[in-house]
Amino acid sequence: MTSAEYLQRLHELLDGELPAEAEEGLFYALAADAELRAALRQLILVQRALVREQPSIPAQLEQQLFQRLGFAEQGIRQRWQTGAIAIGSALLGFALGALLFLRTPEPSASSSPQPSPAVLEMALPMRAPAALPALRIPIAPPSTAPQPSLSEPPAAVVQPVPPQESPIATFTPPQPSPTEASPATLPESIQLPVSPGLPLRVGIRFLGLWQQSSPEATLPMQSSGVRNLCLSVEQPLSTAHAIALEAGSEDFPQVFSSERTGLQYRQRPTLLWVGLAHHWEPSAEASVVPFLHTLLGGTVVGPVGKAWVGSAIRLGERSQLRIGLEGTLLLYRFEGQWFSTRKLGISYGMAFSR
Amino acid sequence: MKRPLANCSDEELFALMGSPNRQRAEAAFHELYARYSQRVYSYCARILGNRQDAQDVFQETFLRFWQSAQQERTMTNVPAFLLRIARNLCFNFLRDHHPTTEFEEELHTPPTSSSPEHQLERAELSTILHRALAQLPPEYREALVLREQIGLSYAEIAHIVGASESAVKVRVFRAKEKLRQLLAPYIEELQHYRQSSSAQREP
Numbered sequence: 001m002t003s004a005e006y007l008q009r010l011h012e013l014l015d016g017e018l019p020a021e022a023e024e025g026l027f028y029a030l031a032a033d034a035e036l037r038a039a040l041r042q043l044i045l046v047q048r049a050l051v052r053e054q055p056s057i058p059a060q061l062e063q064q065l066f067q068r069l070g071f072a073e074q075g076i077r078q079r080w081q082t083g084a085i086a087i088g089s090a091l092l093g094f095a096l097g098a099l100l101f102l103r104t105p106e107p108s109a110s111s112s113p114q115p116s117p118a119v120l121e122m123a124l125p126m127r128a129p130a131a132l133p134a135l136r137i138p139i140a141p142p143s144t145a146p147q148p149s150l151s152e153p154p155a156a157v158v159q160p161v162p163p164q165e166s167p168i169a170t171f172t173p174p175q176p177s178p179t180e181a182s183p184a185t186l187p188e189s190i191q192l193p194v195s196p197g198l199p200l201r202v203g204i205r206f207l208g209l210w211q212q213s214s215p216e217a218t219l220p221m222q223s224s225g226v227r228n229l230c231l232s233v234e235q236p237l238s239t240a241h242a243i244a245l246e247a248g249s250e251d252f253p254q255v256f257s258s259e260r261t262g263l264q265y266r267q268r269p270t271l272l273w274v275g276l277a278h279h280w281e282p283s284a285e286a287s288v289v290p291f292l293h294t295l296l297g298g299t300v301v302g303p304v305g306k307a308w309v310g311s312a313i314r315l316g317e318r319s320q321l322r323i324g325l326e327g328t329l330l331l332y333r334f335e336g337q338w339f340s341t342r343k344l345g346i347s348y349g350m351a352f353s354r
Numbered sequence: 355m356k357r358p359l360a361n362c363s364d365e366e367l368f369a370l371m372g373s374p375n376r377q378r379a380e381a382a383f384h385e386l387y388a389r390y391s392q393r394v395y396s397y398c399a400r401i402l403g404n405r406q407d408a409q410d411v412f413q414e415t416f417l418r419f420w421q422s423a424q425q426e427r428t429m430t431n432v433p434a435f436l437l438r439i440a441r442n443l444c445f446n447f448l449r450d451h452h453p454t455t456e457f458e459e460e461l462h463t464p465p466t467s468s469s470p471e472h473q474l475e476r477a478e479l480s481t482i483l484h485r486a487l488a489q490l491p492p493e494y495r496e497a498l499v500l501r502e503q504i505g506l507s508y509a510e511i512a513h514i515v516g517a518s519e520s521a522v523k524v525r526v527f528r529a530k531e532k533l534r535q536l537l538a539p540y541i542e543e544l545q546h547y548r549q550s551s552s553a554q555r556e557p
Contacts, residue, residue, distance in 0.1 A: 011527050042534045045541045050502040050533075053480045055399035057391055058409065065413045069420055071380050 003036065010040050014047060056266055059215060059255045198236035199318075205230040205349030207250055207326065213343045215255040227251050227270045232277065234351065239283035246295060247274045252330050256339040271299040271330075275306070287314045291322060302332035308347060323348040359385040364432035371423035383420060390433050391416075393504045394440050400499040401444040403488040411447060415440040437504075437514050441496070448492055486536040490529050497525035498533070 009026045012018040018026065030036050207228040230248030237243060251270045275297015281289055293308040310324015328343040359367065359381055370382035394415055398408040418439050429435055487495055493515070500511045501522075508519045508526075515522065534541075 007531070008527065011530060015526075039534065042538055042541050043530065046530065046534050046537055047502060049483050049537075050498070053483050054392065054396055054503060055408070057395045057412075061395075061409050061412065062391075065416055068413060068417060069383075071383075 003033070006033070006036055007039060010036070010043060014043055059266060198239070199353040201234040201236070201242070201351050201353050203230075203232040203234060203244070203322075203349055203351040205232070205248070205322070205347055207248065207347045208343075208345040209348055211343060211345030213253045213341060215341070216253060230349070232351075234277075234279055240280060242279040242281075244277040244279055244293075244295075245274075246277050246297070247272070249273075250328075252299075252341045252343070254332065254339065254341055256332075256334045256337075265334075271301060273297050273299045273304045275304065277306075281312055288312070289314075291324070293324075299330065299332075302330060304331075305329045312351070318353040320351050321348065322351060364389070365429055368423055368429040368432055371420065372426070379423075383423075386419075386432060387416065390436050393433060394436055396503050397437060397440050397496075397499055398444060400487055400503065401441075401492060401496055402447060403484065407447060407451075411440065411443045414443055418443075431513075434510060434514050437500070441514060445492065482537065482540055486533055489536060490532055494525050494529035494532070497522050498529035501526045502530075 006026060006029050009018060009022055009029075013023075013026060030040065207230060227249045228251065230246055230250075232244045232246040234242045234244040249270055249272050251268055253266075253268045255266050257265065275295045277293060277295035279291065279293045281291040289312050291308075291310060291312045293306075295304075295306040295308075297304050297306075306326060306328050308324050308326040310322060313321045313323075315321055324347065326343075326345055326347040328341075328345075330341040330343075332339055332341075359370075362370070362382075362385070364386065367382040367386050371379050371386070373379045373382070391412075395408065395412050398411045398415070399405065402408045402411060415436065419436055422435075422439075423429075487498075490498065496515060497511060500506045500514065501508070506514070508522050511522045512519045517525075
């Protein structure tokens with residue numbers, strides 16, 4: 001067999017079309033012929049280069065085409081409409097949460113759950129006798145009934161209200177110890193937090209229930225792994241503020257160009273990000289409250305910032321559903337130039353207290 | 355309930371493009387565009403070898419595709435149909451305009467060894483490859499691009515270009531062989547550079 005024939009066999013081998021019976025002869029020839037081996041290496045590299053060097057579609061070409069087809073204006077209008085609906089929904093949700101929050105009365109002795117005697121003992125170790133008249137005000141106004149004292153029979157004071165609804169009926173003041181007797185250390189109000197520690201919260205969030213990005217890149221995502229998901233751990237600083245450590249995976253359409261080659265690149269990688277967030281959510285008895293969540297973090301390509309505004313819906317003592325409008329800004333550099341990707345979408349998630 | 359367009363077949367989407375519901379028709383077009391625009395653009399860019407010409411033909415291809423969907427209701431092979439439109443436009447263009455041969459002299463000059471790192475940068479390799487492809491006869495270039503870059507089978511290529519499978523195989527073989535010879539000096543450099551850089555990385 002001539003070297004030209006072996007060369008053809010090489011092509012067939014790389015093409016997956018070499019008959020099995022021809023393999024042995026070709027491999028013997030490759031072992032013996034350095035030129036043939038060099039040709040094989042060259043062919044492999046040429047084939048790789050051909051596959052890798054795909055010309056990319058310039059972003060403006062797509063816009064021009066859609067414009068010529070009469071799509072662009074409609075597309076933009078449709079995007080605006082969808083965006084307006086999404087923003088409107090998020091703002092409505094936020095407003096509803098805010099309204100419910102503002103209309104909710106402040107926690108009071110009558111509206112808050114009845115503390116158990118054990119809790120009252122902790123909260124009111126010394127001032128129980130002084131606190132009792134305050135508790136009795138709604139039951140027996142001073143104008144219509146004389147102020148009772150502890151020495152009077154409780155039945156005469158709490159008559160309008162069933163005895164089981166009054167904490168006074170079941171309250172037994174503890175005997176103070178001499179060390180607890182100092183007025184300076186006594187709590188002033190019964191509205192002290194029952195639990196001194198604020199519980200840690202963990203959260204999971206799904207990004208982009210609806211999503212728009214700028215620039216758009218109509219390319220398939222470059223990863224089939226987990227994406228558009230975020231996990232967080234929140235440490236409350238007060239009843240309204242918390243800081244959180246968050247990590248997520250998200251796809252970011254990118255369009256950037258090279259001044260050197262004049263080429264424009266379009267890609268849609270899935271990037272991991274990590275950041276520190278601040279969460280504000282007013283403490284209230286309402287089942288729906290507004291929240292504002294901001295984050296600063298980073299990815300392997302550059303910094304990322306996020307803002308998430310919406311409503312938190314309390315589902316139980318320890319869990320809540322959060323839904324809202326989320327904006328994201330990713331900055332990245334290419335050949336010394338900064339480029340950005342901006343995203344707007346609706347995200348939702350759950351948060352659980354420990 | 356409407357099915358998401360991403361789950362629709364090419365044929366269903368093509369039929370939807372002719373639907374009186376303009377919004378639905380456009381959405382179907384967008385979906386098919388997302389599926390096949392890269393193939394069509396690669397084809398146009400490689401066959402014409404000029405960015406601006408490729409962009410013009412690319413746009414014209416999709417314009418005609420949209421127009422034909424308004425007239426026809428059935429289509430059995432959408433990507434082949436798109437590539438046939440692109441092919442006709444590209445070859446008409448090449449017939450009316452003289453193909454450029456400006457890179458020929460440069461290509462036969464082996465790269466200088468003064469700055470091998472620069473030679474190996476991806477953009478330059480891309481340019482070299484582009485120039486080498488430009489030197490192939492259009493029929494060979496076409497067969498190679500359809501086979502290696504777009505990933506079609508010989509039977510599909512034969513259907514698009516209107517030749518026999520064996521003729522297509524010969525074209526691909528000759529194109530690759532020519533390309534290997536044209537790129538041989540650069541490939542050796544590339545291989546040498548890769549070997550030396552990997553050796554430097556080893557402790």
